[in-house]
Amino acid sequence: MSKAYVAQRILPAKAPPPTAGLGWSAAKIIGIILVAFWALAGLAIFANFAFNTEGDFLARYGPRMLQGLWKTIWITLISIGLGMLLAALLTAMRLSPSRIIQAPAAAFMTFFRGTPLIAQIFLIYYGSGEFTDFFKTAGLWWFFSDAIYCAILAFSLNTAAYQAQIYIGAIRTVSQGQREAGQALGLSRMAITRKIVLPQAAITALRPLGNEIVLMVKGSAIASVITVLDLMGETRLAYSRSFDFQVYLWAAVLYLVIVETLRRVWDVLEERLTRHLKR
């Protein structure tokens, strides 16, 4: 008996597996309807933007919203930067062997990570009003009486707590062996930290840090509740004057563009910085 004969008798040829992607399954129909819904929604926003019937609407609110956008961007950048400095301090404190140094940093971090940003911003902006005399004598009233400074302060403190958590986690992922190898080479503690631990921790921290920046961009919209005219603030102002709800959709699109750009840039950055780790 030839092998072909056996194969034919014992294993009759099966029908080919159904080709995926052809034919109209329920999933495909639902999928196409949903994608079409998104496409229509996007088109509607774009059409409204391009051919707005009340011609001066865009002229009146467009530039202001762009100004707001600019404000959102720099408030976020400053807060991230200041937060980073404070987070470095918090990280150093948390990693110190002394309990007395650790405790205040830990308390700060749990408080700011455990309460809503919007409550923190109220606490700083309105709460400082209770100590007007004190701040005036201390010569700090110009700072606390300005909503923007208060917003930046609240954001910086908030992001510092989250960033510190990221850095601490990243430093802890660097294995003890790396440190020991540094010691075996006779490097000083400073050199071990700077040349061995931090560069490796930075790579680990990159992705969560990107997420944190995105969260800060989104969180910065909260500044609008204490009258800061950032993108959200300008949007709310435009809405309160025109009652045209579409401005919120434009704001949503603008935020989405910032966040998506940031995400893409961060992906490229990460790709470049970790290219030596790929095989």
Added chain:
Amino acid sequence: MNEALTLLSFGPNGWGDELAEGLWLTIRLALTTLPIGLILGFLIALAKQSDEPWLRRAANIYTTVFRGVPELVTLFVIYYGGQTLLQTVLGYFTNTYIEVSGFAAGVVALSVVFSAFSSEVFLSAFRGIPLGQYEGAQALGLSRFQTMGKIIAPQLVRLALPGLSNLWLILLKDTALVSVIALDDLLRKTSVAVGNTKEPFLFYMAACLIYFVLSLSSSALLTQLDKRANRGLTR
């Protein structure tokens, strides 16, 4: 000090009972959002790992949009947009004016955001389940529905729990945003108290501490849940 305690006490001179009412609304809001957000997130995760590219595309757009737009903007879009939409649709039938309740708008907005994030958690949990589990279920002759309910879902809970716990803590804090659409949650009640007593620091600090206690107690509870979910694995 005594004065502060009087202001925070329950009763005619204190704002304790008002704050408690606000806290109750905050908790109700979070607890109503949670199941809706979880179910929606689970369905979106299923769509994302479907074989059908159109379904995947639709789900991916959903998460990109609601993870990228600030929660506050989503809330306003749903609150005002929902109102406009409802008015337009109703306008074809009747002249009655129905107002969208802040609570409903809050639940929808928070659920939508929660589901966008939770779908990612579910998706990575799905990826943590070995293919052999599906094949084993198939070998036992279980239907797709049975496989999901009896084999995959119980393991999924364990894998998704840490991520979902984080999202729950974020949700608790995000509920505070509804105060801007005049919904009487804890933060809004606090602002009312501040308006009446002119004691902003005391009351906002109290509100922060209440949120803090809420976070701490739920994370303690979630740690217990996590231990329970992992009890089959610990030695």
